[in-house]
Amino acid sequence: MTTPSTTDRPGKIDARPVRHPGRWVAIAVILVIIAMMVSSAVTNPRWDWGFALEVMRQNPVLEGLVKGTLLGTLGSMVIGVALGVVMAVMRLSGNPVLRGVSFAYTWFFRSVPRYVLLATMGSLGYLYPVLDLGVPFGQAAGLTFAQVDVNALSNMLVFGILGLGLSEAAYMAEIARAGILSVDQGQTEAAQALGMSPGRTMWRIVLPQAMRVIVPPTGNETIAMVKDTSLLLAMSITTELFFQTQAIGTRTLKIMPAYVAAVLWYLVVCSILMVGQAWLERYFGRGFGAAPQKAKQELTKIGADH
Amino acid sequence: MSTTTDLPLVHAVNVTKSFHGNEVLKGIDMDVRKGEVVVLLGPSGSGKTTFLRCINQLETIDGGLIWVDGDLMGYEDRGGTLHRLTDKRIAAQRRDIGMCFQRFNLFPHKTVLENIVEAPVQVKGMSRKEAEVRARDLLEQVGMSDKPSAYPSQLSGGQQQRVAIARALAMDPKLMLFDEPTSALDPELVGEVLKVMRDLAQGGMTMIVVTHEMGFAREVADRVVFMDGGVVVEEGPPSQVITAPQHGRTRAFLSRMRQEEQAHARAVAEVVSAESAALDDAPAEE
Numbered sequence: 103m104t105t106p107s108t109t110d111r112p113g114k115i116d117a118r119p120v121r122h123p124g125r126w127v128a129i130a131v132i133l134v135i136i137a138m139m140v141s142s143a144v145t146n147p148r149w150d151w152g153f154a155l156e157v158m159r160q161n162p163v164l165e166g167l168v169k170g171t172l173l174g175t176l177g178s179m180v181i182g183v184a185l186g187v188v189m190a191v192m193r194l195s196g197n198p199v200l201r202g203v204s205f206a207y208t209w210f211f212r213s214v215p216r217y218v219l220l221a222t223m224g225s226l227g228y229l230y231p232v233l234d235l236g237v238p239f240g241q242a243a244g245l246t247f248a249q250v251d252v253n254a255l256s257n258m259l260v261f262g263i264l265g266l267g268l269s270e271a272a273y274m275a276e277i278a279r280a281g282i283l284s285v286d287q288g289q290t291e292a293a294q295a296l297g298m299s300p301g302r303t304m305w306r307i308v309l310p311q312a313m314r315v316i317v318p319p320t321g322n323e324t325i326a327m328v329k330d331t332s333l334l335l336a337m338s339i340t341t342e343l344f345f346q347t348q349a350i351g352t353r354t355l356k357i358m359p360a361y362v363a364a365v366l367w368y369l370v371v372c373s374i375l376m377v378g379q380a381w382l383e384r385y386f387g388r389g390f391g392a393a394p395q396k397a398k399q400e401l402t403k404i405g406a407d408h
Numbered sequence: 409m410s411t412t413t414d415l416p417l418v419h420a421v422n423v424t425k426s427f428h429g430n431e432v433l434k435g436i437d438m439d440v441r442k443g444e445v446v447v448l449l450g451p452s453g454s455g456k457t458t459f460l461r462c463i464n465q466l467e468t469i470d471g472g473l474i475w476v477d478g479d480l481m482g483y484e485d486r487g488g489t490l491h492r493l494t495d496k497r498i499a500a501q502r503r504d505i506g507m508c509f510q511r512f513n514l515f516p517h518k519t520v521l522e523n524i525v526e527a528p529v530q531v532k533g534m535s536r537k538e539a540e541v542r543a544r545d546l547l548e549q550v551g552m553s554d555k556p557s558a559y560p561s562q563l564s565g566g567q568q569q570r571v572a573i574a575r576a577l578a579m580d581p582k583l584m585l586f587d588e589p590t591s592a593l594d595p596e597l598v599g600e601v602l603k604v605m606r607d608l609a610q611g612g613m614t615m616i617v618v619t620h621e622m623g624f625a626r627e628v629a630d631r632v633v634f635m636d637g638g639v640v641v642e643e644g645p646p647s648q649v650i651t652a653p654q655h656g657r658t659r660a661f662l663s664r665m666r667q668e669e670q671a672h673a674r675a676v677a678e679v680v681s682a683e684s685a686a687l688d689d690a691p692a693e694e
Contacts, residue, residue, distance in 0.1 A: 291466055292513035292572075296527035296579060297503030300495050306530060310517050389517045389559040 150359040157363035163346045167367055170342025174263055174331040179324050181267025186274020191304065193279055204275065211272035217333045223265045224337035227253035257338040265337065270327060277319045281312035313386040321379030325372050343367055415478055417442045417583060417614050418463060424471035425458055432458045434638035435472065440583075440616060445609045447625040447646070448618045450635035451661055456618045459635070460585050463616070464505045465498050476505060477582055503531060506576030510588040512568040514560040514575070520547070521556040524575045532579070539578070546574040550604045566597030570604050577608075584608065586617040595676040622665055626650055634658045 143149055157163060192204040211219070231253055236246035255261050285308045293303040332344040340346070344364050351360025418440035425433040432455045440446050448456040461467045463474055465482050474481045479501055483490045493501070515523050524543035528534040534542075547553045550570040560568050569589055576584060586605065590598040602624050609615055609628050619625065625632055625646055632649040634641045636657050642649060653659045 286513075288509060288511055288513035289515065292507075292509065292515070294466060294499065295464055295502060295505070295507035295509075295585075296575070297499050297501075297531045298527060299499045302530055306526065307515055311515075314517075386517075389519075389561060 148358065149362070150356060151362075153354075153356055154359040154362040154366065157347055157350050157360050158367060160346075160350060163343065163350070163363070163367075166341050166343045166346035167371075169259060170262075170334055170339060170345075171328060171331045171367075171371065174259065174266065174334060174342065175324065175327045177260075177263035178266035178270055178331075179320075179327055181264065182270025182274045182323070182327075183278075183320065185267065185271035187278045187309070189271060189275035190278035190282055193275065194282060208272045208275050211269050212276075214269070216266065216269050216330055217336050219269055220262065220265045220333055220336040223261065224256050227256045259334075259339055259341060262334045262337050262339045266327065266330065266334075270323065273323060274320065277323070278312065278316055281314075281316035282308055284315045285311045310386070314383075314390060317382050317386050318379070321375070321382065324379075325375050328371055328375065329368065415475055416440055417444075417477055418616070419475040420459075420463070420472065421474075422472035423459065423462060423469050423474060425455075425462060425467060425469050432638050433462070433469075436635075436638075436640060438633065438640070440614060442582075442614055443612050444630045445613075445615045445617065445628055446631050446633060447629040448616065448633050448635060449620075449625065449649075449661070450641075451664075454635040455638040456635045457587050460507075460587050460616060460618050463583075463585060464502050464507055466507075476501070499531075503579055504582045505585060506579060506581035506583070507585040508569065508572050508576055508587065508589045510591050512560070512565070512572045512592070514568055514572055516560050519557045519559055520552065520563075520571050523560070523571060524578045527575070528578050543574070543578060546577050547571075549577075549607075550574045551600070564597055565593045566600045569593065569601045573601075573604055573608070582614065584613055584615045586615065586619065588618050588620070590619065590621060594679075595672060596679060620665065620668075622650065622662075622669060634661070636661070 189204045189207055192200040195201060231251070233250040233252050234241055234246045235248040235250065240246065289307055289311065290303055293307045298306070331342055334342045335345050347360045347364040351357040416439040418438065420436060420438045423433050423436040424431065436459055448460065450456045458467060462469050463476065463481070468482060481501060482493055482498055484493055515526065518526065521540060521543055524546060525536060525539035528539040528542065529536055544553065544556065547556060550573055552567060552570050552574065555563065555567070560571070563571065589605070590601050593601065598621070602621060605615070605617070605624070606628050629646050631643060632646045633643040634649055641655050641657050642653065649658065650662060653662060
C-alpha cells in the first residue's frame with residue numbers, strides 16, 4: 103500500500119476500467135445466432151426474397167399500402183386524437199352531463215374489440231339501409247335534405263377510417279386525460295389570474311404542456327394503428343396492405359414470400375414513424391430541462407472517448 | 409357606477425369561506441385604499457392566503473361580498489338579486505388584478521418574453537409587437553432584461569419570481585396580490601424579489617402582500633393586518649402592530665417570527681461564509 107503523500111496532490115485519474123468478459127461471451131453467442139439466421143435465409147430457396155421484393159412493388163400492394171394502411175392510419179388517428187381530446191376535456195369538465203357522455207363513450211368503445219366493431223359497423227346497412235340527413239323526426243313533413251346509401255358506404259375506406267377513429271378516440275381520451283391531469287394546477291391558476299378564459303387556458307396553457315405526456319403514448323397508438331388497419335378486412339375493405347399481399351400469395355401459391363413482403367412493408371412504415379415520434383417528443387419537451395439533449399451530449403462524449 | 413368614488417379599491421365585507429365544513433374565513437372585513445400597501449401576517453392556516461385568493465375569485469366565497477374598484481366580484485346585482493357571473497365574465501374581472509404565487513407558476517413551455525406577452529396578446533388583444541416592446545420595458549424594470557429568451561427552468565427562483573411579477577404587470581393591473589412571493593426562495597435570493605416589490609410600492613401600486621418577511625412589512629407596508637383562525641385579530645400601521653402589538657396572539661406570533669428570523673439570518677450568514685470559504689479554497693485555475 104502506498105501512503106498518500108502530502109506534497110503530491112492527485113491529478114487527473116488514469117485508472118484501468120472494469121473488464122466485462124460476460125459481454126464478449128454474449129456478443130459471440132449473438133453473432134453465431136445471427137450467422138445461422140442469415141445462412142438459412144440465404145440457403146433456403148423457399149424464402150424466395152426476389153419474389154417477396156417483387157410483391158412489395160406490385161401496384162395493388164402499393165395502392166393498398168398508401169390508401170388502406172397509410173391513409174387509414176392518418177385518418178383514423180386524426181379522428182381519434184381530435185375526438186379523444188374532446189372526450190378528455192368533457193370528462194374533466196364541471197358539467198355532469200358531459201362527464202357522463204364521455205364516460206359512456208369510453209366504456210363502450212374500449213369494451214368492443216376492434217375487429218368485432220368493424221364487422222358490426224360493416225353490417226349496419228342491414229339495420230339502416232338508408233340514412234336520412236335532415237330535421238329530427240321530420241321525414242313525414244319532407245324535411246330530409248339528403249340521403250346516404252349505407253350499404254354502398256359500408257365497405258368504403260371512409261367508413262373504415264371512421265370505425266377505427268371512433269375506437270381510437272376512446273383510448274386517446276384516457277391518454278389525453280392523463281396528460282391534462284399531469285399539468286400542475288398552478289398553471290391553470292396563473293392563467294386564470296391573468297384573466298384568461300377557461301377555454302383559452304386549456305388551449306394555450308394546459309394542453310401544450312399536456313402534450314409532453316400525451317405524445318409518447320400517442321406515437322405508440324399510431325404505430326399500433328398501422329398494424330390494426332389490417333383489420334379493415336372485417337368490413338370487406340380490400341385496398342389494404344395485408345389483404346393485397348395475401349391475395350398475391352394465394353394466387354401464386356407462394357404464400358410465405360408474400361407474407362414476408364407484408365412484414366417488410368410494416369417494418370419500413372413503423373420505423374419511419376418511430377423517428378417522427380422521437381422528433382415530436384423533443385419538440386413538446388422544450389422548456390422541461392434539456393434531458394434529451396443532455397443524453398445526446400453524453401452519447402457524443404462516449405463516442406469521442408472510443 | 410355612482411358608488412365607485414365612495415368605495416376604496418378593495419372593499420370586502422363579512423367574507424366567509426369553508427373547505428369541507430372547515431371554516432377558514434369567519435367574516436373578514438377589509439378595505440384597501442388606492443396606492444396602499446397592506447401586508448397580511450399570520451400563522452399558517454390563519455386564512456390569509458385563502459382571503460387573497462378570494463379577492464380575485466380563485467376561490468369562490470360562501471358569504472359576504474367583495475368589491476374591487478367598484479366591481480362586485482363574481483356576481484351581478486340585478487335589482488336586489490345576486491346572479492353568479494359566467495366564467496368568461498369572471499375572467500374579465502380578473503384582468504385588472506395581478507397575482508404572484510409562492511411557486512411562481514411561470515409557463516414552463518414558454519420563454520420569459522412569451523410568458524409576459526401571452527396575456528396582453530391573448531386577453532387584451534394587443535399586437536404582439538407592442539406587447540413585446542412593453543415586455544422588454546418590464547423586464548428592465550425587474551432587472552431581467554438580459555434573459556428574454558430563456559425558459560423558466562433555466563432561471564433561479566428569484567429570477568423566476570421577478571419574471572412572474574413582470575408578467576402580472578404586463579396587464580397593467582390596478583391591484584397586485586402577492587401570495588408568499590419569497591417563501592419558496594433560497595435565503596440569498598429573497599432580497600432581489602423584495603427590492604422589485606419595494607420599487608413597485610414606491611411607484612404607487614396598490615398591493616396586498618401575504619408574507620413572513622417582517623423587514624419588508626416594517627419598511628414598506630402602510631398597514632399590517634394580523635389574521636389568526638380566520639378572523640382579523642388586529643390591524644394598523646406597522647409601527648403599531650409589529651412594534652407594540654395589542655393582542656396576545658399577535659405578540660406570540662411575532663416573537664416566534666423573530667426567533668425564526670434570527671435562525672434565518674444565521675442560515676444566510678452560514679451560506680455566505682461557506683460560499684466565500686469555498687471561493688478561498690478553490691485553487692486558481694488556468
